[in-house]
Amino acid sequence: MSTDKVLVFGHQNPDTDTICSALVYADLKQQLGMNVEAVRLGEVGAETQYALDEFGVDAPRYVKEVANEVDKVILVDHNERQQSVQDLDKVQVMEVIDHHRIANFETESPLYYRAEPVGCTATILNKLYKEHDVSVKKEMAGLMLSAIISDSLLFKSPTCTKEDIEAANELAKIAEVDLEAYGLEMLKAGADMSDKTVDQLLNMDAKEFTMGSHNVQIAQVNVVDTNDVLDRINEVKAEMEAVLAKKGLSLFLLAVTDILTNDSLAIVVGEQTKAVESAFDVSLNEGQATLKGVVSRKKQIVPPLTNALS
Amino acid sequence: MSTDKVLVFGHQNPDTDTICSALVYADLKQQLGMNVEAVRLGEVGAETQYALDEFGVDAPRYVKEVANEVDKVILVDHNERQQSVQDLDKVQVMEVIDHHRIANFETESPLYYRAEPVGCTATILNKLYKEHDVSVKKEMAGLMLSAIISDSLLFKSPTCTKEDIEAANELAKIAEVDLEAYGLEMLKAGADMSDKTVDQLLNMDAKEFTMGSHNVQIAQVNVVDTNDVLDRINEVKAEMEAVLAKKGLSLFLLAVTDILTNDSLAIVVGEQTKAVESAFDVSLNEGQATLKGVVSRKKQIVPPLTNALS
Numbered sequence: 229m230s231t232d233k234v235l236v237f238g239h240q241n242p243d244t245d246t247i248c249s250a251l252v253y254a255d256l257k258q259q260l261g262m263n264v265e266a267v268r269l270g271e272v273g274a275e276t277q278y279a280l281d282e283f284g285v286d287a288p289r290y291v292k293e294v295a296n297e298v299d300k301v302i303l304v305d306h307n308e309r310q311q312s313v314q315d316l317d318k319v320q321v322m323e324v325i326d327h328h329r330i331a332n333f334e335t336e337s338p339l340y341y342r343a344e345p346v347g348c349t350a351t352i353l354n355k356l357y358k359e360h361d362v363s364v365k366k367e368m369a370g371l372m373l374s375a376i377i378s379d380s381l382l383f384k385s386p387t388c389t390k391e392d393i394e395a396a397n398e399l400a401k402i403a404e405v406d407l408e409a410y411g412l413e414m415l416k417a418g419a420d421m422s423d424k425t426v427d428q429l430l431n432m433d434a435k436e437f438t439m440g441s442h443n444v445q446i447a448q449v450n451v452v453d454t455n456d457v458l459d460r461i462n463e464v465k466a467e468m469e470a471v472l473a474k475k476g477l478s479l480f481l482l483a484v485t486d487i488l489t490n491d492s493l494a495i496v497v498g499e500q501t502k503a504v505e506s507a508f509d510v511s512l513n514e515g516q517a518t519l520k521g522v523v524s525r526k527k528q529i530v531p532p533l534t535n536a537l538s
Numbered sequence: 539m540s541t542d543k544v545l546v547f548g549h550q551n552p553d554t555d556t557i558c559s560a561l562v563y564a565d566l567k568q569q570l571g572m573n574v575e576a577v578r579l580g581e582v583g584a585e586t587q588y589a590l591d592e593f594g595v596d597a598p599r600y601v602k603e604v605a606n607e608v609d610k611v612i613l614v615d616h617n618e619r620q621q622s623v624q625d626l627d628k629v630q631v632m633e634v635i636d637h638h639r640i641a642n643f644e645t646e647s648p649l650y651y652r653a654e655p656v657g658c659t660a661t662i663l664n665k666l667y668k669e670h671d672v673s674v675k676k677e678m679a680g681l682m683l684s685a686i687i688s689d690s691l692l693f694k695s696p697t698c699t700k701e702d703i704e705a706a707n708e709l710a711k712i713a714e715v716d717l718e719a720y721g722l723e724m725l726k727a728g729a730d731m732s733d734k735t736v737d738q739l740l741n742m743d744a745k746e747f748t749m750g751s752h753n754v755q756i757a758q759v760n761v762v763d764t765n766d767v768l769d770r771i772n773e774v775k776a777e778m779e780a781v782l783a784k785k786g787l788s789l790f791l792l793a794v795t796d797i798l799t800n801d802s803l804a805i806v807v808g809e810q811t812k813a814v815e816s817a818f819d820v821s822l823n824e825g826q827a828t829l830k831g832v833v834s835r836k837k838q839i840v841p842p843l844t845n846a847l848s
Contacts, residue, residue: 343651
């Protein structure tokens, strides 16, 4: 390719932070004079669509691969290659803006890498507007606010920091919305699982991790009623077993997170289910256990499970 | 360990940027109220000592390992684990401030990671003082200036960016020195190799890399007279062969960089010397070749060699 265009995208199975952060960072970069376009690697979920509709922004274009279009990319909200575009090794990663651990990421050349241990990529983007002295438009403020509400479950997640809360309050003013009221409506829009297929449930927000010598998939769904999933538990577990076999996973954990109680129901299959018991000090009953107060995959599920499997 | 103390350090075989950036970032963190200490993983070179003496700052304490003292560390000027402290896997990396490619780096938890494609870590640190609204003391300005001069070979290296030059000029004012005059004296202080042992020559600034399936060591020395090395070429190559065998390397490249002409003499041993010929389009003569205009290991040696070996 001989284009100076750069694509900006978040992870596969995009959530609200990934979609909004790609759109917002593309906006900032465009204002700084760069030829960039936000794209997405998967379906836009109902929660994200609610946010896009509220602030009148179109979803990014869907792409399956990027090397056919550009030489250079910017990653937001992820860095691990197995969570990224399938042909990532064929392009140069110019920049990463992220708030996750770093793993399975390697470059040939120096790059701009900005990770901070905050609850949301958008919180970092809000800082970057300030560092570049660019003012934040109303609709971009709305998208960043939506991302923070989504990743922090309205500030309930332990990943949520003081910086996220301050950014959200600041952005709610620019976006001209009532933070609590808008936030709850947005979360509820994404938490109705009754009309989702089992396949959709498992792929809504699924990420694959390498833990020790094991490949582990952790999917998460937010619900207001766990029966949306429990009503179909046999079908759910059968499909999880199928994915497990197909991908050669050691473990597949589905976290069904109740956004009102802030507990998660873990549903697990695979040869390493014992690791779940030791990681969370619970006993599995037919492959299920309630993880009290667990709402964050990144902070409350990945670290203890990585420990248990390493 | 149950201490809140954090150690800050750069890479093994420390150069001026690594030593100065550890001292400077520790200063910034202390001013922000954190309990930190700068340490070093190796000997202080003559160039670095010149800078420390000029600005009246003590060298950091030498450490061989860190997990016996602290739980958490901050890395500056490097991220690849083979360039870091030997027991890095026993501590948590809280932060990284760097300007190199990212490789062989993995964390369990989110962290603050700040890399920028500039010529020197100190250029990023100068920004961080501003972002935290902390003023830069004269001696810290002197150390950052010295680091930039060192890494950019007084702005001659292709790794040097506009930001590095601007930072250096700004810092020279705070440090109250004549940039060009001070810079050349500092570089010369580090470029007299006549009194160094062969072992010192090879370890002064040596880094190990994984390229494709090969382990490669690349050492670099700055000289004002290449005869400082060529007078002892047989002894140098014999010692390189010994290191090669001991470490199981596929290639050992010593770059002897003339800071006045800005060319490098490459001296190579190992089974993969052909990769050097194809990477730089040169013919080796008794394991030697002049690399015209090559002064930067990071930008002009590592990428083409990685390509040739992958």
